Amino acid sequence: MASIKPxxxxxxxxxQEAETxxxxxxxxxxxxxxxxxxxxVIAFGPxxxxNGTKIDMTVQEGDTVLYGKYAGTEIQLDGEDVLIMRESDILGIVND
Incomplete structure (x- = not known):
């Protein structure tokens, strides 16, 4: 997959694939x-x-996350559909 740095x-x-x-x-x-x-999560920004304070990201690469039904923007990256969204659109991290 192509490298992308949000x-x-x-x-x-x-x-993940929809249930069949x-x-x-x-x-x-x-x-x-x-x-x-x-x-x-396959990539995340810094x-x-x-208000002058740096807020670090909560998610890490490889985390399984839940997000809103209409969250993010769909883009194609090396022929694969991925979503790019703000961290605030993520509802939670799933602990599998």
Whole structure:
């Protein structure tokens, strides 16, 4: 994957694949799949400066995170779809 260095408090997230099958075994068609709200951090910026104080990033590369349904901007990076969003759009880090 191409190297990208987000600026300020932005994070690049690779979304996890949407579920293709329900718990009971039914297959979900592409038109009915929900947009994933979980992904893996692949890059993050240095943080931001607020009122003269540097605020470091909370997330790290490799973290699995939850984010809002409409968070971020989709971009293509080496043919893969990824999201770039502000750290504040991330709702939490999943401890697997």
């Amino acid at each position: 600026l300020a408090d932005r994070v690049v997230v690779k979304a 099958q329900t718990a009971s075994g039914l297959y979900i068609p592409d038109s009915a799949k929900e947009k994933p709200q979980r992904g893996t 943080g931001k400066v607020e």
